[in-house]
Amino acid sequence: MNETEAEGAADVERPPFLKRVFTRESIARWGVGIAAVVAVFGILYFLGTRQLYNLDFAIYLIHPVEDGLAVTMKLVAVVIPLGFALGFLLGWGRTTRSMLFRGLGAIYVDFFRSMPPIVLIFFSYLLSALAVRQLTGSPFIARDVSLWMAAIALAFHSGSYQAEIVRAGILSVPTGQLEAADSIGMGRLRSMFSVVLPQAFRVSLPALGNEFSSVIKDTSLLSLVGWLDLAQTGIVQARGVVGTMSVFVVWIEVAIMYFALTYVVTRIVRVVENNYKVPGLEAAEL
Amino acid sequence: MTTVSIRNLHKYFGDLHVLRGVNLDVEKADVQVIIGPSGSGKSTLLRCTNLLIQPDDGQILLEGVQVNRPGIRPEWVREQIGMVFQQFNLFTHLTAVQNVMLGLVRVKKLDKKAARDKAKFDLDRVGLGDKLHAYPAQLSGGQQQRVAIARALAMDPKVMLFDEPTSALDPEFIHEVLDVMTRLAEEGMTMMVVTHEMGFAKGVADSVVFVDQGLIIEQGTPEEVFDRPGHERTKAFVGKILR
Numbered sequence: 383m384n385e386t387e388a389e390g391a392a393d394v395e396r397p398p399f400l401k402r403v404f405t406r407e408s409i410a411r412w413g414v415g416i417a418a419v420v421a422v423f424g425i426l427y428f429l430g431t432r433q434l435y436n437l438d439f440a441i442y443l444i445h446p447v448e449d450g451l452a453v454t455m456k457l458v459a460v461v462i463p464l465g466f467a468l469g470f471l472l473g474w475g476r477t478t479r480s481m482l483f484r485g486l487g488a489i490y491v492d493f494f495r496s497m498p499p500i501v502l503i504f505f506s507y508l509l510s511a512l513a514v515r516q517l518t519g520s521p522f523i524a525r526d527v528s529l530w531m532a533a534i535a536l537a538f539h540s541g542s543y544q545a546e547i548v549r550a551g552i553l554s555v556p557t558g559q560l561e562a563a564d565s566i567g568m569g570r571l572r573s574m575f576s577v578v579l580p581q582a583f584r585v586s587l588p589a590l591g592n593e594f595s596s597v598i599k600d601t602s603l604l605s606l607v608g609w610l611d612l613a614q615t616g617i618v619q620a621r622g623v624v625g626t627m628s629v630f631v632v633w634i635e636v637a638i639m640y641f642a643l644t645y646v647v648t649r650i651v652r653v654v655e656n657n658y659k660v661p662g663l664e665a666a667e668l
Numbered sequence: 669m670t671t672v673s674i675r676n677l678h679k680y681f682g683d684l685h686v687l688r689g690v691n692l693d694v695e696k697a698d699v700q701v702i703i704g705p706s707g708s709g710k711s712t713l714l715r716c717t718n719l720l721i722q723p724d725d726g727q728i729l730l731e732g733v734q735v736n737r738p739g740i741r742p743e744w745v746r747e748q749i750g751m752v753f754q755q756f757n758l759f760t761h762l763t764a765v766q767n768v769m770l771g772l773v774r775v776k777k778l779d780k781k782a783a784r785d786k787a788k789f790d791l792d793r794v795g796l797g798d799k800l801h802a803y804p805a806q807l808s809g810g811q812q813q814r815v816a817i818a819r820a821l822a823m824d825p826k827v828m829l830f831d832e833p834t835s836a837l838d839p840e841f842i843h844e845v846l847d848v849m850t851r852l853a854e855e856g857m858t859m860m861v862v863t864h865e866m867g868f869a870k871g872v873a874d875s876v877v878f879v880d881q882g883l884i885i886e887q888g889t890p891e892e893v894f895d896r897p898g899h900e901r902t903k904a905f906v907g908k909i910l911r
Contacts, residue, residue, distance in 0.1 A: 395801050396763070396801065556757075558753060558755050558757035559757060559759060559760070561720060561753065561757060562751075562753065562757035562758070562759065562816075562819075563759075564720055564743075564746060565718060565720060565746055565749075565750070565751035565753075565820070566746065566747065566750075566770070566771035566775060566819065566820070566823055567743045567744065567745075567746045567747025567748075567771065567775045567823070568743065568770075568771065568774055568775055569743050572774050572775075576770060576774055577759055577770075580761045581759075581760060581761050584761065658761070660760060660761050660803055660805065661803050661805070661806060662803050662804075662805030662806040663760060663803065663805040
C-alpha cells in the first residue's frame with residue numbers, strides 16, 4: 383500500500399466503459415496491427431507490379447482464401463466458446479468440495495491434456511463416423527456429424543488447458559474474500575459470482591488470451607479430416623501453382639489471415655482485461 | 669435483553685480441542701472485550717458466534733433463539749451479525765461504496781438506488797464520505813478498515829464482531845479505527861471485540877473476559893480484570909501486555 387497515493391486518490395467515479403477499454407495503448411495496438419497487415423499487402427502488391435510473381439494469380443487467390451477464412455472463423459466460433467465453457471465449469475468444479483466435481487475435473491484434465499490434439503481429432507472423427515453410419519445408414523450425415531465431432535474434440539483439448547487456468551485464477555483469491563462474503567450473509571453461489579469469479583478472471587485473462595490465440599491456430603489441424611479451412615486452402619492452392627514465388631504468395635496470404643484473426647481475438651480479450659482492471663492493485667503500475 | 673448467549677461451546681480442529689466449554693452472555697448495547705494469548709481460541713470463539721465455523725457442541729443464542737441448529741440457514745444468522753476482520757478483507761475489485769452496497773443488493777435485496785444511499789450514509793458515519801469511489805488498494809489501512817466497518821454496519825446487525833481490528837494497522841492509523849468503534853459503542857451498538865488495545869478496553873468495554881486454552885478463565889469489568897486479576901494466568905498475561 384502506498385500512503386502518499388492514498389492521500390492523493392481522487393474520489394472520482396470509474397470512467398465509462400468505452401473510455402476504460404479503449405486506452406491510448408489499445409488504440410495504438412489496433413493501429414499497429416492494421417498497419418502491419420496493410421504494409422504486407424502493400425509490399426506484396428509492389429512485388430507483383432515488378433513481375434516478381436504473377437499478380438493476377440495473387441488477386442484471384444483472394445477469393446478461395448476468404449472462403450477458407452470463413453470456415454476457420456466458423457470453427458473458432460465453436461471451439462473457443464465450447465472450450466471456455468468446459469474449462470470454466472470443470473476448472474471451477476475442481477476447486478469445490480464436491481468429490482464428484484473434483485474427480486470429474488481431474489479425469490478430464492488429465493486425459494485431454496495428455497493427448498495430442500491430432501489424435502483426439504482423428505479418434506473423434508472416426509468413431510463418430512462409424513457410430514452415426516451405424517445409426518442412420520447415411521454416409522453423408524455421418525460425414526457432416528463427424529466433421530463437427532472432430533472440432534468438438536479440439537474444444538475438449540483446449541478446455542483442459544483452460545480448466546487449469548480457471549482453477550489457478552480461483553485459487554489466487556484469498557480465503558478472506560470468501561469469509562467476508564460469508565460474514566454479510568451471502569450464499570456460496572452468490573459469493574462465487576459476485577466476489578470470487580470477478581477476481582479470478584482478472585488474474586486468468588492473460589493466460590486465457592494465450593490459450594485462445596493458440597487454439598485458433600490449432601484449428602488448422604482440422605484440415606486433416608477434410609475441413610476446407612484456411613490451412614487446407616493453402617495446401618490445395620499451393621499444390622496447383624507453378625513456381626516457388628507463387629507458393630510463397632499462397633502461404634503469405636494464408637498467414638495474413640491467421641494473423642488478423644488471432645490479433646482481433648486477442649485484442650477483444652484485452653478489452654475484457656481492461657474492463658476488469660483494478661486501480662492501485664497492479665504492481666506493473668508502480 | 670441478552671443479544672448473544674454462548675452456552676457450553678466446544679470446537680475441535682482435528683485432535684485439537686480449541687474451545688472447551690465456553691459460556692458467555694452479551695447484553696444489548698454492551699461492549700464485550702475478549703483478551704487472551706495467541707492460540708487461546710478468541711478468534712474461533714468469534715467465528716463460531718456468526719457460524720463462520722460450525723461449533724461441534726453447545727449453543728449459540730441470538731436474542732434468545734438458538735441459531736446453530738438444523739433448519740436455520742447460517743446465511744440468515746450471519747446477515748444479522750456484522751464482522752470486521754484483522755486483514756479488512758475488503759472486496760478488492762469493488763470501490764468503497766460498492767463494497768458496502770454488495771450485501772444490501774445481493775442479500776437484503778434493496779434496489780441499487782436505495783442501496784447506494786444507505787452505503788453513502790454508512791461511509792459518512794465512518795468519515796469516508798469523500799472516498800466513495802476509491803478502490804481498497806488506493807486506501808490506507810485505517811481507511812480500509814473503516815470501509816469494512818461500514819460494510820458490516822450497513823446490514824443493520826444486531827451485534828458486531830471485531831477480530832483484532834487494529835492489529836494489522838500502522839500505529840498512525842489505529843486511533844481513527846478505535847474512534848469509529850468508540851462512537852459506535854456510544855450509539856448503543858452491541859459489540860464483541862477481540863483486541864489488545866488496553867486504552868479502548870478500559871475506556872469503552874462494559875465487560876472483559878480473559879480466554880486461555882479454550883476456556884474463559886476470568887470475567888469482569890475492565891478494572892477488575894486489568895487492575896485486580898484473580899488468576900495467575902490472567903495476571904501474567906495482563907502484566908505482559910500492559911508493560
